[in-house]
Amino acid sequence: MRTRRPAAAVLGLVAAVVALTGCRTSPDVAAYVGDGQVTVAELQAEVDQRLADPAIAGAAAGSEADYTRQVLTLLLRQQVYDAAAQRYDVEVTDTEVDDFVAQALAGQDPEALFAQAAAQGFTREDVLDSARHQLVRRELGTAAGEGGGLDEAALRARYEEVRGDLEQVELGYLAAPDQATADAVVAELTADPASYPAVAARFPGGITRPALQPVAVSDVPAPLVEGVAAAAPDSGFTVTVPDVPGVVVAFVGQRTTPSFEEVRGQLETEAASGAEEAGAALVDDVRADLGITVNPRYGALEDDVVQEADGGVVDLLDDDGTATDPAATGSGG
Numbered sequence: 001m002r003t004r005r006p007a008a009a010v011l012g013l014v015a016a017v018v019a020l021t022g023c024r025t026s027p028d029v030a031a032y033v034g035d036g037q038v039t040v041a042e043l044q045a046e047v048d049q050r051l052a053d054p055a056i057a058g059a060a061a062g063s064e065a066d067y068t069r070q071v072l073t074l075l076l077r078q079q080v081y082d083a084a085a086q087r088y089d090v091e092v093t094d095t096e097v098d099d100f101v102a103q104a105l106a107g108q109d110p111e112a113l114f115a116q117a118a119a120q121g122f123t124r125e126d127v128l129d130s131a132r133h134q135l136v137r138r139e140l141g142t143a144a145g146e147g148g149g150l151d152e153a154a155l156r157a158r159y160e161e162v163r164g165d166l167e168q169v170e171l172g173y174l175a176a177p178d179q180a181t182a183d184a185v186v187a188e189l190t191a192d193p194a195s196y197p198a199v200a201a202r203f204p205g206g207i208t209r210p211a212l213q214p215v216a217v218s219d220v221p222a223p224l225v226e227g228v229a230a231a232a233p234d235s236g237f238t239v240t241v242p243d244v245p246g247v248v249v250a251f252v253g254q255r256t257t258p259s260f261e262e263v264r265g266q267l268e269t270e271a272a273s274g275a276e277e278a279g280a281a282l283v284d285d286v287r288a289d290l291g292i293t294v295n296p297r298y299g300a301l302e303d304d305v306v307q308e309a310d311g312g313v314v315d316l317l318d319d320d321g322t323a324t325d326p327a328a329t330g331s332g333g
Contacts, residue, residue, distance in 0.1 A: 030072055030298055031306075033079045034290040038072065047071050057116035062115060067121055069299055069306040074126060076292060077304060081133050084286040095133050104131075140282045141275030147193040155267050159260045167217045169228060170253025174200050174208040175246045179238065182247035186236040189251045193234040196251055207244060212253045224250050 030043040047068055051057045060067035085091065105113060114124045174183035185203075189196055197211050220228050227237040227250055236251040287304070294301050299309045 011307055013120055027295070027297075030295050031076055031301075032291075032293040033076060034083065034292075036079065038075050038079075040295075042187065043068065043072055046075060050121070050123055053118060053123070055115065056121050056123070059119055059121040065308075069308065070121055071295070073304070073306045074129070075302075076294075076301065076306070077133070078129060080283060080290065080292075080304075081136050081288045083290060084140065084283045085136055086144055087286060088282065089141055090136055090143060092132050092135045092139060096135060097128055101128065101131050134276065137276040137279030137283060138272050139275075140279030141277065142279075144278055144282065155264060155271065156260060158267050158271065159263065163257055165216070165218050167255060167257045168214045169217055169220070169255045170212040171201060171215050171220065171224075171228065171250065172196050172209045172212040172253075173224065173248055173250040174203040175206045175244055176203060176238075176249050177246045179247050182249045183237040185249045186238060186251075189236050189249075190234065193251070193253060196253075207248070212251065214256070217255075223248070228252055300302075 003183070028040050029037045030040050031038045050071065051060060101110065114127060117123070117127050171301070176185055186197060189199060200208050200210050223239060223241045227239055230250040231237060233252065233254050236249060239248050239250065241248050261296050294306055296309055299306050301307075
């Protein structure tokens with residue numbers, strides 16, 4: 001005959017099993033990431049492999065514990081981004097990474113970049129992974145419909161939206177001692193716009209601009225905005241400005257609007273920035289869902305970085321596997 005255990009005893013047994021299965025404090029594990037883990041042996045192997053590079057060994061000398069935390073941070077970050085890319089079905093190819101790095105370097109020697117990174121304890125692969133993560137954030141944000149889009153049609157649509165703000169005007173100004181002189185200067189410049197540098201040289205110092213210079217219409221000094229807006233090309237006007245001695249003469253040259261191709265890079269940067277910001281939020285969500293738990297021996301994850309624990313970290317997990325100590329889990333960009 002099978003005896004029935006009291007309900008309280010059964011519940012106690014279940015709680016004990018949950019506690020045992022949820023406990024993630026093995027001394028052989030450096031960190032838990034979702035259902036996976038980074039073992040102490042794996043972490044040490046990564047550290048040893050990196051320290052085989054003399055430049056990296058020099059960067060880590062005297063701060064081995066800090067360097068170990070740095071490597072653990074990179075390993076955890078890699079797993080988070082892999083999980084995010086898998087969840088949202090995003091892929092960034094090696095070719096895309098290489099092209100992105102080349103574009104960022106703008107003709108500079110990549111080996112110089114890698115050498116600089118090694119002096120800070122980072123490998124070539126770390127640099128490429130960082131670039132890959134940036135592209136993953138961009139792809140995540142774009143897939144979520146944020147950032148305005150990076151395709152040709154989206155960029156051209158954005159150009160049409162902002163082209164009015166992109167307008168530039170050639171502008172020069174100087175301070176004449178009185179209204180009569182100011183009026184004479186306006187007449188002289190209107191008759192011969194090319195004479196502006198020579199005319200401006202007669203009124204050195206103060207606010208004088210020595211030559212006509214292109215400036216975005218949106219950046220025209222406030223006291224001149226109304227006059228510039230009304231001025232025809234190659235014409236001038238006068239205005240008195242508080243705290244500026246005499247009378248200000250402003251001369252407006254030609255107005256131009258940069259072409260789409262001229263500002264394409266600027267538009268791409270703007271769109272990419274918005275997409276990456278949205279993508280970073282999605283990465284944060286994935287990190288939080290993974291429930292990363294760092295072995296207190298190494299510290300605690302704070303804002304995506306393994307930091308030295310303050311006074312020791314006790315990692316207690318609730319029955320659902322959630323860390324009760326906020327320092328034991330992390331989120332961030």
